[in-house]
Structure formats: C-alpha cells, structure tokens
Amino acid sequence: MNNGLVMKCAGNNGHGGASPRAAIEQAIVKLDGLRPTVIESHPGRCCLLAREWFCAQSRAHHEVSGLPAPWLRERWMWGPQHHPDYWCEVVERTTIDCSALAALTCESLRAIGEPVATVQMIEHFDPSTVQNWAHYWREHGGAYWLSGSTSYHVAVAVRAPGSPGIRIWNPTVECFSEQRPLAGYGSIAAVRMLVDADSGLAPGGAFAWRGLHLRANDWNIVSL
Secondary structure (H helix, E strand, O other): OOOOOOOEOOOOOOOOOOOHHHHHHHHHHHHOOOOOOOOEOOOOOHHHHHHHHHHHHHHHHOOOOOOOOOOHHHHOEEOOOOOOOEHHHHOOOOEEOHHHHHHHHHHHHHHOOOOEEEEEEEEEOOHHHHHHHHHHHHOOOOOOOEEOOEEEEEEEEEEOOOOOOEEEEEOOOOEEHHHOOOOOOOOEEEEEEEOOOOOOOOHHHEEEEOOEEEEOOOOEEOOO
C-alpha cells in the first residue's frame, strides 16, 4: 500500500460515531451485504428483444467522445424505482436509480467489447444533504443507502488509457470520479470493485486507482 488510509475493512472498530473512520466502517457494515442491480430476463422473448434493442442502441451511439455510454442519461433520469429489474421493464422506464444506471452502463460497454466492472462506493456529503435525500427517498422506496453524512453509490470501472490501472465512471453525474475532490464534500470514502476472474481489470485480485493499490471484491477505505 502506498497510502496509510487504504485498508480492507472487516467491520466496525467499536468506536461508534467518535471518528471519521468509525463512521465509514459503520456504513460499510450496513452496506456490506448489498449487491448491485442485475437486470434479469423473463422467460420468452420480451426481455430478449428488449436487450437486443438496448445493445443495438449502444453500438449505434458509440462515439469517439472519450466518455462511456453518454447516451444513457439522455434516455433515463436518476431517481427512485421499484425492483427487481427486468429488461422489458427497464427500457420502458424514464427514471432509474444509480445501481440500475450502472448496470446499463456495464451492458452498453460490453456491447462494444470494452472490459468493465461494477464499483460500489461510499461518498462523503454533509448531514443536511443526506437528510434531504433521505426525506425524499423514504417516500419513494427507501433510504437504506444513506447513513449519517455518507451516501452509497454505484459506478463503473473502465480501463485507464495507457495505464494498468482503472478509472471510475460515474454514470449518474456523467463524470470520472478522478475529477472529484480527494476529501470533503462529494469525495469518495471507500470503494469496492466487483470483478470476476476474466474481467482483466484486476490481475492477481488487485487494481490501481488514483495512485492507490487496492484489493478487488473488498471494501477499501481511501479517504476520511
């Protein structure tokens, strides 16, 4: 490790809310069992046709823009939704949450042959921002992803050009997370990149991001 903040987090350190690290660890414990959206298929042709349409759109919209799947935010707004997700239903919606948006981004990039992985994140905000989100989302499906001054979020890992590391694309706000601050409001507190053996993004079970060497499939605290 080249940064003392980076760690594999196994759980709460017993300090309650007394320190920033304890608050992040508490959020990790709360969210550890949460898995990102997987868009499923009904039996029959409804979801098959919807997925084929989506992949065709992804290939048609692929541009030399340097941005992953920018057309998705033109098609879907961010907001609360019902789960589970099926292809035939998702393509008819106008609003989806960050996890579904990340799932669609992954599918869109795979359709053009790009290696990709889902990234779960915990972000720093302030209590008033989190409370405002919680008030709205409790009325529309639940605020399980909010805790204190932190927020759960789902993004997408792509290969960094000319580097063995990754970049994290945030499809909800359409920016790379490397453009976010290193600390304070809007910064990333912890990341977990979920990969399988053939993803190519985490050789040996590790990956590099923002100069940090992190473990795949584990929560890594990256800032306080």
